[in-house]
Amino acid sequence: MLQMLHEKGLRSEHCYMLGMASIGAAFASWLLSKRLEENGIARADRWGIFIGEWAPTFIGLGNGLRTYEK
Incomplete structure (x- = not known):
């Protein structure tokens, strides 16, 4: 999968x-x-956590793609 992403640019x-x-x-x-x-801080926390979980995924993909760039 990483090789395909690298080949796609x-x-x-x-x-x-x-x-x-x-x-x-x-x-x-x-x-x-x-x-x-109006749903309070609990819903705000869930939104922040949901979107915040994307960061490690993108950084992990970046680390994987770096191996193809060497």
Whole structure:
């Protein structure tokens, strides 16, 4: 799978940037959900955790793709 992604043009830098962006998106979604929804902080926490779990996935993919770039 990693080889296919590398051949399609995806590079480790792209995945690292997506990982960092997902950290920012997790914080933003938590903050917006906390302030704009009436369901309370529990729902805001779930949104933040859900999006925050993307970061390790993207960083792991970046590490894997780095092996094909060497």
